[in-house]
Amino acid sequence: MRSILIGGLAASALALAIGQANADEHGIKIGTVAGPETDVMQVAADVAEREYGLDVEIVEFTDYVTPNAALADGSLDANAYQHEPYMQSMIDDRGYDFAIAGHTFVYPIGAYSEKFDSIDALPDGATIALPNDPTNEGRSLILMHEQGLITLDDPSNLEATPLNVVENPHDFDFREIEAAQLPRVLPDVDMAFINNTFAQPAGLSLDDALIKEGPNSPYVNLIAVRAGDEDREEIQQLVDAYQSDEVAAKAEELFDGAAVPGWTEDEAE
Numbered sequence: 001m002r003s004i005l006i007g008g009l010a011a012s013a014l015a016l017a018i019g020q021a022n023a024d025e026h027g028i029k030i031g032t033v034a035g036p037e038t039d040v041m042q043v044a045a046d047v048a049e050r051e052y053g054l055d056v057e058i059v060e061f062t063d064y065v066t067p068n069a070a071l072a073d074g075s076l077d078a079n080a081y082q083h084e085p086y087m088q089s090m091i092d093d094r095g096y097d098f099a100i101a102g103h104t105f106v107y108p109i110g111a112y113s114e115k116f117d118s119i120d121a122l123p124d125g126a127t128i129a130l131p132n133d134p135t136n137e138g139r140s141l142i143l144m145h146e147q148g149l150i151t152l153d154d155p156s157n158l159e160a161t162p163l164n165v166v167e168n169p170h171d172f173d174f175r176e177i178e179a180a181q182l183p184r185v186l187p188d189v190d191m192a193f194i195n196n197t198f199a200q201p202a203g204l205s206l207d208d209a210l211i212k213e214g215p216n217s218p219y220v221n222l223i224a225v226r227a228g229d230e231d232r233e234e235i236q237q238l239v240d241a242y243q244s245d246e247v248a249a250k251a252e253e254l255f256d257g258a259a260v261p262g263w264t265e266d267e268a269e
Contacts, residue, residue, distance in 0.1 A: 027055030102239035110209025
């Protein structure tokens with residue numbers, strides 16, 4: 001069963017809307033961000049039910065912050081939508097006690113434009129929209145640094161913001177926007193960095209991105225749990241189900257090559 005929550009709900013409202021996790025002795029609740037990643041998780045849930053008799057309830061969210069709040073307050077058993085740098089930034093900022101139960105996919109971020117066909121055509125003074133969450137903003141700026149478009153004071157700083165840009169020879173105007181809103185603002189800016197979570201549902205193909213991450217991106221998404229739950233039987237059964245050929249095939253179908261399995265053969269055994 002899927003429940004849809006609107007981003008920004010308070011933790012208390014979450015508890016009422018979602019209910020308490022672990023209501024079923026052999027069932028779990030996992031949070032995802034609404035869109036194709038949820039469809040991929042549904043395949044994992046079907047595999048887990050078939051192979052282990054595990055009842056997986058998927059709870060959909062529309063933002064990046066609320067799924068971690070729900071995990072922390074016990075409304076969820078796990079979530080699957082974020083990469084480790086983002087999770088670590090939330091741990092540092094909010095004191096969450098989370099752990100990694102398993103890895104899912106790399107969803108490369110891309111820079112898209114409805115006005116220009118190549119990065120070389122981008123004019124001086126162009127308006128660039130960036131995701132405003134702590135790590136994906138830095139992720140975008142690092143890509144621009146690597147392209148020689150800007151210079152960062154520390155290109156290894158995963159939480160870089162426009163304040164860390166020390167050279168901006170093209171006088172780009174940076175706009176910090178909530179990630180989910182970036183496809184909507186794309187017509188109003190010259191270029192926008194959009195996570196594949198939101199790019200693909202908006203009809204954007206990574207093949208059309210002016211800049212995109214390569215397959216060796218460190219931003220592998222993961223299944224996050226509360227610390228101490230990473231070896232819990234139900235959690236590991238879900239991880240095993242997720243790291244299956246059926247799930248990989250579904251991701252290939254939905255993302256057209258823009259979802260790269262992020263688990264090793266040893267991890268998937």
